[in-house]
Amino acid sequence: MHPLLDNILWHSFTGSLAPFTTGTSRARRFSPGFPAILGFADLQNPAFADLTPHCAPGEHFYTGDWSGPVHAGWKIEEESSMFRMVLDPSTRVTDDSPDIVLLQPAHAAQALALATLTKPGPFGARTLELGEYFGCFDGPQLVAMAGERFHAGPYREISAVCTHPDYQGRGLARRLMNRLICRQRQRGETTFLHVMSGNDRAHAFYERFGFRNHLHTMVRVVTRI
Numbered sequence: 152m153h154p155l156l157d158n159i160l161w162h163s164f165t166g167s168l169a170p171f172t173t174g175t176s177r178a179r180r181f182s183p184g185f186p187a188i189l190g191f192a193d194l195q196n197p198a199f200a201d202l203t204p205h206c207a208p209g210e211h212f213y214t215g216d217w218s219g220p221v222h223a224g225w226k227i228e229e230e231s232s233m234f235r236m237v238l239d240p241s242t243r244v245t246d247d248s249p250d251i252v253l254l255q256p257a258h259a260a261q262a263l264a265l266a267t268l269t270k271p272g273p274f275g276a277r278t279l280e281l282g283e284y285f286g287c288f289d290g291p292q293l294v295a296m297a298g299e300r301f302h303a304g305p306y307r308e309i310s311a312v313c314t315h316p317d318y319q320g321r322g323l324a325r326r327l328m329n330r331l332i333c334r335q336r337q338r339g340e341t342t343f344l345h346v347m348s349g350n351d352r353a354h355a356f357y358e359r360f361g362f363r364n365h366l367h368t369m370v371r372v373v374t375r376i
Contacts, residue, residue, distance in 0.1 A: 153365070155303050155304045155306060156235065156237070156306060156343065156365055156366065157216070157366060158190075158191075158192075158194060158216060159235070159301050159303055159306065159308070159343075160188065160189075160190035160191075160215055160216070160301060161179070161190040161191060161192055162303035162304070163190070163300075163301040163302055163303045164179040164181075164190040165179070165192075166302070166303050166304075167302045167303070168181075168281065168301070168302065171185055171277075171280065171281065172190075173205050174201060174202060174205055175198070175201040175202075176192065177191065177192045177193065177198035177201050178190070178191050178192070178197065178198040178199065178201040178202050179202075180202060180205055180206060180212065181275070183275075184275050184276050184277035185275045185277050185278060185280075185281065186213070186272075186273035186274055186275050186278060186300070187210065187211060187212045187213060187273050187275070188212060188213045188214070188215075188273055189202065189212045189213070189214045189373070190214075191214075191217060194216050194217050195219065196219070197214075197217050197219070197222070199222040199223075199224065199225050200222070200224070202375075203224065203375070206375045207375065208375050208376060209374060209375070210374065210375055211228060211372055211373070211374050212372070212373055212374070212375075213272075213273050213370065213371070213372055214370070214371050214372075214373055215233070215345075215368060215369070215370050215371075216366075216368050216369065217369060217371065218369040221373075224375060224376055225373050225374065225375055225376060226373065226374055226376055227371055227372070227373055228371075228372040228373065228374050229371065229372040230369070230370075230371050230372075231347060231348060231349065231369075231370050231371075232347075232348040232367060232368060232369055232370060233345050233346060233347050233348055233367075233368060233370045234345065234346050234347075234348060234354060234364050234365075234366070234367055234368075235343060235344075235345055235364075235365045235366040235367075235368060236343060236344055236345070236346065236357055236358075236362035236363060236364055236365060237306075237341065237342070237343045237362065237363055237365045238332065238341065238342040238343065238360075238361055238362050238363075239361045239362070239363055240341070241361075242332075242360070242361030244328075244329045244332045244333055244336075245329060245333075246329050246330050246333040246334075247329075248326040248327075248329070248330060250287070251285050251286070251287060251326060251327060251330050252285065252286050252287070252288060253283065253284075253285055254279055254284040254285060254286050254293075254296065254298070255279075256279065256280075258279065258286065258293060259276055259277070259278075259279055260276075261286075261292075261293040262274075262278070262279055262284065262286070262293065262296055262311075263275070263276050263278075264293075265293055265294075265295075265296060265313060265315060266278075266296075266311055266313060268315065268316075269313035269314065269315065269316070270313075271310070271311045271312055271313040272310065272311065272345070274311055278298075278300070278311065279298065281298070281299065281300050282298055282299025282300060282302065282307070283298060283299055283331065283334065284296055284297070284298030284299070284311070285297060285298065285327050285330050285331065286327075287318075287323045287326070287327065289318070292315075294314065294315045294317070294318040294323070295313065295314040295315065295318060295323035295324060295327060296311060296312075296313060296327065297309055297310070297311060297312040297313075297324065297327035297328055297331060298310060298311050298331070299331065299335075302340075305339065305340050305341050306340065306341050306342075306343055307335050307338075307340045307341070307342060307343070308342075308343055308344055308345070309328055309331050309332070309342055309343075309344045310344065310345070312324050312327065312328065312344070324356075325360070328360070343362075343365065344357065344362065347370070348367070
């Protein structure tokens with residue numbers, strides 16, 4: 152077991168991302184406007200009751216690493232699994248894309264629209280505030296992006312890697328990831344990411360890139376009743 156990576160959501164929520172969350176010392180959620188994700192201190196006994204004052208009935212949330220029975224007042228809408236992958240430190244990357252743009256608050260609407268279209272995972276209107284997000288543009292149109300979300304200790308996630316369907320196959324995702332990895336290595340950080348178990352194409356791409364499976368874990372969508 153790894154004390155940080157095996158519950159990276161919670162360590163992020165109570166560390167660098169704490170200003171963007173709400174909850175208690177046992178359970179927290181991203182604040183409205185950010186990705187709809189829950190985190191728990193104790194994955195064997197997640198304190199769902201602590202979140203009742205912070206979650207409205209009918210709200211949907213993603214949870215990771217928790218596989219116990221459903222708790223009173225909540226129901227499971229979807230259940231799947233995902234891989235948490237860590238980049239091999241020997242992987243060589245080069246940032247050679249000067250046209251990549253650091254996304255700003257003014258790009259939030261375009262970023263949300265691209266994420267809604269391509270569905271890389273939970274994404275909110277304020278997600279760009281969680282870390283550095285970079286994009287590729289065709290004129291004024293954002294056509295690909297990737298950025299940072301969870302972060303605890305030396306580990307920082309690459310998230311929301313997505314490309315508009317009309318622009319896939321051009322290596323944009325790799326270029327964006329190279330930029331992020333180079334910047335993370337300059338800060339002495341280790342890169343990790345998540346990919347759904349059923350997304351064989353993306354999983355194979357990340358393996359070719361140099362990522363290795365750290366954990367195969369449960370992911371659920373839950374709703375407060």
